[in-house]
Amino acid sequence: xxxxTPAPTTAPSTPPDLGARFDRVRRANLATVLAxxxxxxxxxxxxxxxxxxxxxxxIAALVGELVELxxxxxxxxxxxxxxxxxxxxxxxxxxxVALTVNPEIDAVTVGVxxxxxxxxxxVRRETADVPTASDAARVAAAVIADLRAETxxxxxxxxxxxxxxxxxxxxxGGVVRLAPHLGWVDEPFAAVLASATGLPTDAxxxxxxxxxxxxRFGAGRGVGDLVFLNGGASGVGGGVLLDGRPMxxxxxxxxxxxxxxxxxxxxxxxxxxxxxxETEVGQARLLAVTGLDRGQADRLDAALAGAxxxxxxxxxxxxxxxxxxxxxxxxxxxxxxxxIVLGGFLGSLHAADPDRLAERVRSQSLPGARDGVRxxxxxxxADRLTIGAAELAFASVLADPASAARAS
Amino acid sequence: xxxxTPAPTTAPSTPPDLGARFDRVRRANLATVLAxxxxxxxxxxxxxxxxxxxxxxxIAALVGELVELxxxxxxxxxxxxxxxxxxxxxxxxxxxVALTVNPEIDAVTVGVxxxxxxxxxxVRRETADVPTASDAARVAAAVIADLRAETxxxxxxxxxxxxxxxxxxxxxGGVVRLAPHLGWVDEPFAAVLASATGLPTDAxxxxxxxxxxxxRFGAGRGVGDLVFLNGGASGVGGGVLLDGRPMxxxxxxxxxxxxxxxxxxxxxxxxxxxxxxETEVGQARLLAVTGLDRGQADRLDAALAGAxxxxxxxxxxxxxxxxxxxxxxxxxxxxxxxxIVLGGFLGSLHAADPDRLAERVRSQSLPGARDGVRxxxxxxxADRLTIGAAELAFASVLADPASAARAS
DNA sequence: GTGCGTTTGTTGCGAGTACGAACATATCCG
DNA sequence: CGGATATGTTCGTACTCGCAACAAACGCAC
Numbered sequence: 021x022x023x024x025t026p027a028p029t030t031a032p033s034t035p036p037d038l039g040a041r042f043d044r045v046r047r048a049n050l051a052t053v054l055a056x057x058x059x060x061x062x063x064x065x066x067x068x069x070x071x072x073x074x075x076x077x078x079i080a081a082l083v084g085e086l087v088e089l090x091x092x093x094x095x096x097x098x099x100x101x102x103x104x105x106x107x108x109x110x111x112x113x114x115x116x117v118a119l120t121v122n123p124e125i126d127a128v129t130v131g132v133x134x135x136x137x138x139x140x141x142x143v144r145r146e147t148a149d150v151p152t153a154s155d156a157a158r159v160a161a162a163v164i165a166d167l168r169a170e171t172x173x174x175x176x177x178x179x180x181x182x183x184x185x186x187x188x189x190x191x192x193g194g195v196v197r198l199a200p201h202l203g204w205v206d207e208p209f210a211a212v213l214a215s216a217t218g219l220p221t222d223a224x225x226x227x228x229x230x231x232x233x234x235x236r237f238g239a240g241r242g243v244g245d246l247v248f249l250n251g252g253a254s255g256v257g258g259g260v261l262l263d264g265r266p267m268x269x270x271x272x273x274x275x276x277x278x279x280x281x282x283x284x285x286x287x288x289x290x291x292x293x294x295x296x297x298e299t300e301v302g303q304a305r306l307l308a309v310t311g312l313d314r315g316q317a318d319r320l321d322a323a324l325a326g327a328x329x330x331x332x333x334x335x336x337x338x339x340x341x342x343x344x345x346x347x348x349x350x351x352x353x354x355x356x357x358x359x360i361v362l363g364g365f366l367g368s369l370h371a372a373d374p375d376r377l378a379e380r381v382r383s384q385s386l387p388g389a390r391d392g393v394r395x396x397x398x399x400x401x402a403d404r405l406t407i408g409a410a411e412l413a414f415a416s417v418l419a420d421p422a423s424a425a426r427a428s
Numbered sequence: 429x430x431x432x433t434p435a436p437t438t439a440p441s442t443p444p445d446l447g448a449r450f451d452r453v454r455r456a457n458l459a460t461v462l463a464x465x466x467x468x469x470x471x472x473x474x475x476x477x478x479x480x481x482x483x484x485x486x487i488a489a490l491v492g493e494l495v496e497l498x499x500x501x502x503x504x505x506x507x508x509x510x511x512x513x514x515x516x517x518x519x520x521x522x523x524x525v526a527l528t529v530n531p532e533i534d535a536v537t538v539g540v541x542x543x544x545x546x547x548x549x550x551v552r553r554e555t556a557d558v559p560t561a562s563d564a565a566r567v568a569a570a571v572i573a574d575l576r577a578e579t580x581x582x583x584x585x586x587x588x589x590x591x592x593x594x595x596x597x598x599x600x601g602g603v604v605r606l607a608p609h610l611g612w613v614d615e616p617f618a619a620v621l622a623s624a625t626g627l628p629t630d631a632x633x634x635x636x637x638x639x640x641x642x643x644r645f646g647a648g649r650g651v652g653d654l655v656f657l658n659g660g661a662s663g664v665g666g667g668v669l670l671d672g673r674p675m676x677x678x679x680x681x682x683x684x685x686x687x688x689x690x691x692x693x694x695x696x697x698x699x700x701x702x703x704x705x706e707t708e709v710g711q712a713r714l715l716a717v718t719g720l721d722r723g724q725a726d727r728l729d730a731a732l733a734g735a736x737x738x739x740x741x742x743x744x745x746x747x748x749x750x751x752x753x754x755x756x757x758x759x760x761x762x763x764x765x766x767x768i769v770l771g772g773f774l775g776s777l778h779a780a781d782p783d784r785l786a787e788r789v790r791s792q793s794l795p796g797a798r799d800g801v802r803x804x805x806x807x808x809x810a811d812r813l814t815i816g817a818a819e820l821a822f823a824s825v826l827a828d829p830a831s832a833a834r835a836s
Numbered sequence: 837g838t839g840c841g842t843t844t845g846t847t848g849c850g851a852g853t854a855c856g857a858a859c860a861t862a863t864c865c866g
Numbered sequence: 867c868g869g870a871t872a873t874g875t876t877c878g879t880a881c882t883c884g885c886a887a888c889a890a891a892c893g894c895a896c
């Protein structure tokens with residue numbers, strides 16, 4: 021059954037070390053504890069003991085090490101109203117921060133997010149034109165330099181930079197393969213930004229990061245399997261969480277559900293295919309039919325909700341809901357998720373007629389999968405991408421608190 | 429950020445113990461070593477040392493324990509032609525077996541598969557009619573009793589039964605939610621078979637098990653992210669492997685790619701939706717157009733290959749290839765797999781015109797994802813479901829060799 | 837306010853596992 | 867037949883977690 025002589029030219033298929041060594045246990049436990057307080061918020065040591073199943077003494081040692089690493093802070097509990105010796109509360113340190121960058125067609129947004137999950141700052145620098153990759157990198161680097169020099173306290177530790185890109189991003193290296201609305205092709209954005217800032221930098225698709233953000237801190241808290249679909253001005257993006265982990269695919273491009281077929285006789289999409297979800301469902305049409313400006317997307321909810329039956333608005337909403345349902349049929353059948361989270365104008369569509377959407381999805385999808393799924397609107401607003409990008413930057417610290425913290 | 433008072437009614441979201449204890453390390457290492465020899469075949473102890481990165485002495489201890497548990501056998505190597513002291517070869521024991529059951533519309537097939545991956549026996553018991561669930565369970569239990577009494581040696585250890593069902597199966601409990609072609613609805617097949625045989629029994633969708641089989645032993649050896657699509661007499665099934673692990677979804681129903689939309693003006697599928705891949709692409713039509721009988725599916729390859737351009741056969745092949753390409757577009761965009769494996773008549777379609785299929789998929793899918801994907805035909809033949817079902821039964825042993833082996 | 841029960845932090849000890857070094861052994865090669 | 871090489875074997879060490887005993891801090895009852 022085995023290949024007796026594996027070709028020496030190809031890299032060995034097995035990773036360098038599969039075996040669980042001992043420091044691995046420690047690492048895994050440190051990571052578990054840190055992830056717990058990071059995602060679920062401050063917790064007492066006794067709560068951590070319960071949650072992990074580890075011994076009191078072990079938790080004490082682990083928390084002690086995390087404190088020494090400067091990643092968490094212990095504080096006296098305030099009136100817990102419980103019998104027994106009070107247990108110190110472990111809080112992720114707000115002095116450990118991630119920086120985030122989000123290039124858009126008319127601006128570059130930079131954020132500062134603490135390990136406690138709080139968005140500490142957000143700076144939006146508008147650009148005259150659609151920024152090129154080097155424009156965006158320059159603007160981001162300048163804002164970051166400003167922030168580090170003036171705004172951030174000297175004892176704040178920056179663990180890295182996370183970039184949320186509205187386009188296709190290679191998993192390793194953070195190369196933007198294609199960002200149609202920015203006009204970027206094969207831009208090594210993460211590398212450029214890393215050398216400009218001197219900070220470890222990683223980039224990923226914005227909707228994938230949105231899925232992580234919603235899954236950990238938003239509408240999908242505690243949900244293992246969810247699909248996030250976002251309707252933005254530029255199109256429909258998607259991200260998938262399976263068992264709590266982001267689905268990346270082999271190159272990091274996975275999750276592009278916006279380009280599933282929903283209409284065989286539909287229009288040709290900019291991607292070259294016909295009848296993608298993205299071509300049949302769009303914010304622009306909703307704005308047009310409601311008479312809103314491009315900048316008034318935040319009023320979409322009210323405009324859609326107030327539509328009279330039979331009106332052009334109602335007809336268009338219904339049309340888009342029905343196409344969305346076709347895409348979601350495929351999602352339900354393929355992923356069998358616990359939850360589908362809809363953001364942006366897809367959230368508005370859902371809010372406009374949740375029952376119709378749910379009924380249409382249910383009637384088209386298979387038994388089993390259709391019974392377990394819930395459809396909800398996204399919970400995080402403007403902070404979503406900032407939080408998601410920060411999670412990207414925090415990933416190495418959360419995976420290996422000891423060495424990552426020491427390295428920075 | 430945290431919920432200070434989690435509702436006591438809901439089950440705690442965290443599993444009983446997240447913390448890595450010590451026996452976990454041992455377990456993980458035992459599992460790693462066993463999985464290595466199980467999937468990649470016999471390996472010398474020194475090869476295991478290299479593959480795992482563990483110490484020689486550690487590997488010796490681990491292999492020793494696996495030998496004591498009766499899961500592997502050590503043997504002297506035959507002429508390795510290498511300098512240095514020869515390293516004993518570790519082989520998974522063929523005396524540890526899994527039983528497999530595969531109910532079909534006209535038969536029930538039972539198999540015996542060794543931990544070494546070899547299919548030792550296969551018994552196909554034809555049924556007069558489409559078997560009900562209790563029919564199938566009775567037949568399977570009878571065959572299993574026969575096998576254990578007569579065919580299997582007394583020192584053979586049966587670890588469990590794996591069932592491959594052509595339908596939707598609940599992940600926990602092995603309840604067949606819906607098997608349209610068998611006419612089964614909500615049948616607790618695994619539980620019935622477990623009580624009839626006294627063996628731990630688990631069931632899963634046949635295409636999902638096919639994906640596991642192809643991924644570990646077939647066309648997808650060594651591939652982490654793959655999608656398997658199988659074209660059978662009864663329809664199109666699918667299974668997905670992500671990072672080497674089967675994608676189950678929250679209820680175990682994931683992977684039903686046969687019901688993605690490929691034609692908005694298509695026929696109504698038995699699932700209730702319109703224009704599913706399964707309705708536009710089918711073995712029956714191919715057999716009809718080639719003038720073959722239902723039982724002659726094995727001659728499909730030759731019939732399709734020999735079609736003259738413009739002939740009805742060629743036209744139908746082209747039509748089905750084009751619809752298949754639409755479904756694969758969605759697969760590529762959503763999963764970004766390294767490999768797409770096509771089995772059954774979908775493999776025949778692929779073989780009939782691989783270039784057209786590849787071109788059609790490529791032209792419709794997104795950059796990035798489309799560049800990394802390969803399309804291949806399935807490698808395993810009739811053994812695929814037997815091997816896949818056996819993997820299901822072996823799962824507990826592979827995950828925790830020590831306790832699972834002791835339990836049986 | 838004082839004592840009791842309860843809960844949890846703290847400390848020291850013990851168990852289990854993997855690593856590393858030194859030695860033993862088996863092969864190939866000249 | 868001896869040297870070089872690679873690997874099995876053995877033993878001591880380091881590390882981490884669990885456990886038990888003790889100490890500390892809180893609520894509660896009187």
